Amino acid sequence: MRAPAVGIQHVTRPLTRFRKRPDAAIVLGTILVFLVFGAVDPESWFQFFTMINITRYAAILGLLAIGQTIVILSREIDLSVGSVYGIVAIAFIASEPTLGVPLSLLAALMLAAAIGLLNALLVLRGGISSMIATLGALFFYRGIIYVTTGGTVMRFSQGARAHWLTQAFGGQWLRLDNAFLWFMLIAVLASLVLYHSRFGNHLLAVGGDETTALARGVTVVRTKTIAFVACSLLAGLSGIVTIAQNPQTHVTLGMQLELESIAAAVIGGTQLGGGRGTVLGSVLGTFFLTAVRSEMITLGAPPSWYTAFVGIALLLGATINTVMARRSGA
Amino acid sequence: METERAPLISLRNVNLWYGTVQALRDVSVDFYQGELVGLVGDNGAGKTSLVNIISGIVAPTSGEVYLDGQRITSFHPKLAIDLGVETTQQSVGLCDNLSIARNYFLGREPVRRIAGIPFIDLGKMRKEGRKAITAFGLRESVDVDGEVALLSGGERQAFKIARAVYFRSRILIMDEPTNNLSVRERERVNDLAVQLKDQSLLVIYITHDIFQIHRIADRFIILENGAKVADVPRNLMSAEDLERIIREGVGNDAGSPRSG
Amino acid sequence: MRGITLRFAAIVVLLLLVTGGNSYAAAYKYRFVMVSHIGSNDPNMKWLTLSMAEFEKRYPDVKTEYVSTNEYSLQKFVELLRQAIATKPNGIAVPIVSSDALAPVLKGAIAQGIPVVAFNIPDPRPQGKRIPYLTYVGGDEYLAGLRLGQHALELAKAGKIPNPQRVLCAIHDAAHQGLKLRCKGMADAMKTINAQVDNLFITADPARARSIMQSYLTKNKSVNYIFAVASWSSPWAYGVAKELGRNPGVGASNGTIVITVDESPVALEGIKQGKVLETHSQGFWLQGYAPMEILYWYNNLGLWPQADFLTGPVIIDSTNVGRWVPFVRNVFGTEYDKQVTW
Ligand SMILES: Nc1ncnc2c1ncn2[C@@H]1O[C@H](COP(=O)(O)OP(=O)(O)OP(=O)(O)O)[C@@H](O)[C@H]1O
Ligand SMILES: [Mg+2]
Numbered sequence: 001m002r003a004p005a006v007g008i009q010h011v012t013r014p015l016t017r018f019r020k021r022p023d024a025a026i027v028l029g030t031i032l033v034f035l036v037f038g039a040v041d042p043e044s045w046f047q048f049f050t051m052i053n054i055t056r057y058a059a060i061l062g063l064l065a066i067g068q069t070i071v072i073l074s075r076e077i078d079l080s081v082g083s084v085y086g087i088v089a090i091a092f093i094a095s096e097p098t099l100g101v102p103l104s105l106l107a108a109l110m111l112a113a114a115i116g117l118l119n120a121l122l123v124l125r126g127g128i129s130s131m132i133a134t135l136g137a138l139f140f141y142r143g144i145i146y147v148t149t150g151g152t153v154m155r156f157s158q159g160a161r162a163h164w165l166t167q168a169f170g171g172q173w174l175r176l177d178n179a180f181l182w183f184m185l186i187a188v189l190a191s192l193v194l195y196h197s198r199f200g201n202h203l204l205a206v207g208g209d210e211t212t213a214l215a216r217g218v219t220v221v222r223t224k225t226i227a228f229v230a231c232s233l234l235a236g237l238s239g240i241v242t243i244a245q246n247p248q249t250h251v252t253l254g255m256q257l258e259l260e261s262i263a264a265a266v267i268g269g270t271q272l273g274g275g276r277g278t279v280l281g282s283v284l285g286t287f288f289l290t291a292v293r294s295e296m297i298t299l300g301a302p303p304s305w306y307t308a309f310v311g312i313a314l315l316l317g318a319t320i321n322t323v324m325a326r327r328s329g330a
Numbered sequence: 331m332e333t334e335r336a337p338l339i340s341l342r343n344v345n346l347w348y349g350t351v352q353a354l355r356d357v358s359v360d361f362y363q364g365e366l367v368g369l370v371g372d373n374g375a376g377k378t379s380l381v382n383i384i385s386g387i388v389a390p391t392s393g394e395v396y397l398d399g400q401r402i403t404s405f406h407p408k409l410a411i412d413l414g415v416e417t418t419q420q421s422v423g424l425c426d427n428l429s430i431a432r433n434y435f436l437g438r439e440p441v442r443r444i445a446g447i448p449f450i451d452l453g454k455m456r457k458e459g460r461k462a463i464t465a466f467g468l469r470e471s472v473d474v475d476g477e478v479a480l481l482s483g484g485e486r487q488a489f490k491i492a493r494a495v496y497f498r499s500r501i502l503i504m505d506e507p508t509n510n511l512s513v514r515e516r517e518r519v520n521d522l523a524v525q526l527k528d529q530s531l532l533v534i535y536i537t538h539d540i541f542q543i544h545r546i547a548d549r550f551i552i553l554e555n556g557a558k559v560a561d562v563p564r565n566l567m568s569a570e571d572l573e574r575i576i577r578e579g580v581g582n583d584a585g586s587p588r589s590g
Numbered sequence: 591m592r593g594i595t596l597r598f599a600a601i602v603v604l605l606l607l608v609t610g611g612n613s614y615a616a617a618y619k620y621r622f623v624m625v626s627h628i629g630s631n632d633p634n635m636k637w638l639t640l641s642m643a644e645f646e647k648r649y650p651d652v653k654t655e656y657v658s659t660n661e662y663s664l665q666k667f668v669e670l671l672r673q674a675i676a677t678k679p680n681g682i683a684v685p686i687v688s689s690d691a692l693a694p695v696l697k698g699a700i701a702q703g704i705p706v707v708a709f710n711i712p713d714p715r716p717q718g719k720r721i722p723y724l725t726y727v728g729g730d731e732y733l734a735g736l737r738l739g740q741h742a743l744e745l746a747k748a749g750k751i752p753n754p755q756r757v758l759c760a761i762h763d764a765a766h767q768g769l770k771l772r773c774k775g776m777a778d779a780m781k782t783i784n785a786q787v788d789n790l791f792i793t794a795d796p797a798r799a800r801s802i803m804q805s806y807l808t809k810n811k812s813v814n815y816i817f818a819v820a821s822w823s824s825p826w827a828y829g830v831a832k833e834l835g836r837n838p839g840v841g842a843s844n845g846t847i848v849i850t851v852d853e854s855p856v857a858l859e860g861i862k863q864g865k866v867l868e869t870h871s872q873g874f875w876l877q878g879y880a881p882m883e884i885l886y887w888y889n890n891l892g893l894w895p896q897a898d899f900l901t902g903p904v905i906i907d908s909t910n911v912g913r914w915v916p917f918v919r920n921v922f923g924t925e926y927d928k929q930v931t932w
Contacts (some may be wrong), residue, residue: 009710048806057801057857069485082795147660151632152856154928196449201428205436208427215387215422217408242797248825248931249437252762252794257445275427297790297805304764304791313594 022269023281025320030284059183062286065264067234068281074227075207075274076130080137081235086254087141089239101163114238116229156247170244179241191279208275267317344393353379355557364530376556387411416494419470419505426479431459458565462492485517544569619651620680629660641878675699681885685711707881725895729872729902731768735775757787757815762794821857824850855929861911873901
């Protein structure tokens with residue numbers, strides 16, 4: 001047993017502590033990306049519209065990424081979020097003429113919760129792996145969208161757009177999108193819940209070592225169920241926010257958002273093996289992806305390259321995160 | 331052994347089936363407060379299955395389980411923990427991804443209300459975790475905020491025992507706690523087991539190291555193919571006899587000759 | 591129980607077949623089948639079914655059938671086509687969704703003496719190499735882009751709208767060749783005044799598409815035309831231009847001109863509201879009607895069409911949109927208003 005080097009430890013501690021964080025790489029990566037883009041392309045980078053554009057899309061993707069992070073932390077995955085995002089938003093539009101804005105909002109969110117519950121049932125009671133169960137859900141709900149809408153989405157009525165509740169999600173406050181404020185608020189709440197509530201501690205334990213969690217008296221099934229429901233609810237909320245902001249939509253609403261949400265979480269340091277990751281990381285992962293795409297288009301790279309870029313960033317991010325985790329001695 | 335005392339735990343005619351495998355056969359056994367019981371037997375004899383029932387991980391297929399004379403009807407780890415049963419196994423009990431402080435309180439996190447909202451009391455968790463680190467002889471350099479993955483095998487066991495003590499458990503089940511431990515760490519874990527017994531806990535200790543358990547246990551229960559084949563106080567059986575019975579079996583003595 | 595129900599069902603089906611077969615023989619001289627990739631979940635199906643109903647009214651001796659499926663797969667489509675051929679109709683109209691997959695089946699039908707008309711999607715190979723169908727009835731993606739571009743240039747020359755500086759062609763599906771052809775047509779039209787056309791893959795998700803267009807437009811300030819090659823993405827293009835302060839509209843003083851495709855409610859209302867300059871029609875109605883007419887003429891009067899029948903593009907702008915709206919409303923019915931997402 002080595003003699004403890006107390007003095008030295010105090011000096012190195014903040015840095016070591018930071019390096020041990022699962023989101024260390026993305027914190028640096030995002031700062032770097034923002035600095036580099038600012039230096040390379042200051043003229044368009046520092047424009048108000050660029051920032052609005054990035055924060056707007058980041059809010060939508062970020063809400064999905066936070067939900068995805070919660071599920072991944074519990075050692076599951078939710079591939080259905082893109083379709084849930086679409087179907088919940090469309091349910092909101094479709095029920096509004098009969099129910100009015102407040103009730104249709106409630107109904108849409110209940111639909112989201114029900115879908116999350118069903119996902120959880122399939123995985124936890126049905127014993128289907130979450131990869132398969134939610135892949136099925138991805139196709140199923142997209143199919144339901146096509147069948148129920150007949151291929152085109154009805155309009156969100158003028159009156160409904162002006163409703164205060166719609167404005168609360170879609171309007172602006174001090175030139176900032178309310179959607180973005182919701183995103184920030186939920187990110188803070190999710191962080192608090194994950195790291196400062198009993199549920200959060202249980203979720204991390206379940207994702208890290210399910211047997212131990214069970215043996216310590218954690219109700220694993222309930223914890224994972226809440227994770228799935230929360231993820232679906234956030235996906236639904238993201239869809240509602242999108243519609244409230246820009247009511248022009250289509251049946252394609254939310255296509256491939258599931259992949260982007262997973263990418264944001266993983267690049268943000270969330271480990272697919274469960275139990276390790278932060279909301280901050282996923283939020284920054286979202287900003288990172290959104291900023292890079294925006295800048296790639298600005299610099300003239302064809303947007304189809306972005307898909308390849310996401311793949312590279314994902315591999316790179318996962319590798320860097322793994323290496324850093326190993327270096328820091330885990 | 332003062333047999334007039336009421337048993338703390340009592341199993342009556344317990345059978346346990348895993349599908350078509352019978353892990354426990356008509357087992358009846360009593361455990362008393364303040365004793366250290368060695369639970370021994372060959373691989374697959376049913377030791378873990380037996381303690382899994384006590385710690386609420388599995389429910390018996392048939393038979394009765396009493397705790398403090400009260401019949402237990404529903405089996406869940408949470409219930410067992412609430413009733414004061416703690417289990418330490420080599421591989422189970424600590425989440426590698428969580429800090430020491432968080433592991434210490436996992437499942438029983440202290441809560442501090444701020445404006446009525448229940449936040450987990452990380453300050454208290456850290457403080458108590460740190461106390462355990464010093465009291466149970468972990469390295470000074472161990473950080474309560476570090477992941478438990480950084481602990482050595484012996485430290486992990488000591489830490490789990492510390493946790494059982496902190497939560498005033500009455501029953502501590504140790505399932506092969508000294509596997510893969512150095513001689514020195516093994517000593518420390520065994521010392522802790524004896525200390526807990528002296529603090530009048532019931533310690534059920536599972537191991538394959540017969541000589542080691544013979545030194546510390548008050549009584550031995552031998553399982554063979556899921557059945558209890560012996561239940562003897564230490565002074566009535568030498569370590570050599572104990573080992574022989576486990577090796578050669580009891581039920582097979584007459585019928586099928588087993589030449590080692 | 592189950593067995594009895596099944597047997598009963600079988601008898602009913604048999605009876606129907608027998609009586610049905612008889613009534614065919616008695617009531618109709620010809621039976622034409624349209625095997626389509628446009629299912630009932632696609633609002634465009636009504637163009638075809640309504641125009642075929644109109645055809646039946648005019649020719650009481652002809653029975654037309656429309657078969658399609660909602661879950662589109664090439665395999666299923668070929669199966670559907672096979673089944674249609676097996677009923678030995680007097681003519682088939684079919685989109686050439688895949689020339690390789692359809693060639694053997696259609697060649698077999700033609701060999702049996704069943705005439706085939708291709709509609710909506712032609713066999714892209716040159717005449718002689720393509721499937722020997724009678725003719726193709728449908729639009730032309732390249733011409734759609736070209737004519738829309740040319741028409742915009744005429745209006746610009748007349749001073750009604752600004753001259754195109756640079757054009758964004760917004761594509762939602764990178765793998766769709768037809769969409770790229772539309773952009774190519776637009777690019778060729780714009781070449782005459784040396785205006786550059788950029789193809790931008792915006793993806794199909796609205797939020798992402800808006801974000802991509804916004805990034806692009808923020809950087810490329812000289813872009814003053816947006817060609818949205820799906821009408822449902824035209825409100826997104828308009829919205830982004832508006833948000834960026836690019837003053838979209840259809841007047842000489844407007845900063846951004848939005849052009850789109852199809853005679854869909856959203857495109858027509860966009861024109862009516864002065865948000866979209868123009869759109870096109872590929873003559874969907876004719877694509878249901880004309881193949882039937884050609885098959886009838888072939889069967890009855892011996893017509894061999896000497897060229898393909900292009901049903902479009904028809905250019906629709908504020909001058910003729912008034913005539914298109916009632917026509918389209920008639921097809922979409924109550925769906926019309928629901929589809930206007932402006
Ligand atoms: N979850 C399970 N499903 C099916 N069979 C099981 C399960 N757990 C244990 N068994 C079987 O029950 C029997 C008793 O197993 P148990 O784990 O209780 O033995 P043990 O005495 O603890 O053995 P060891 O010394 O190897 O740990 C064995 O035959 C084992 O294969
Ligand atoms: Mg065991």
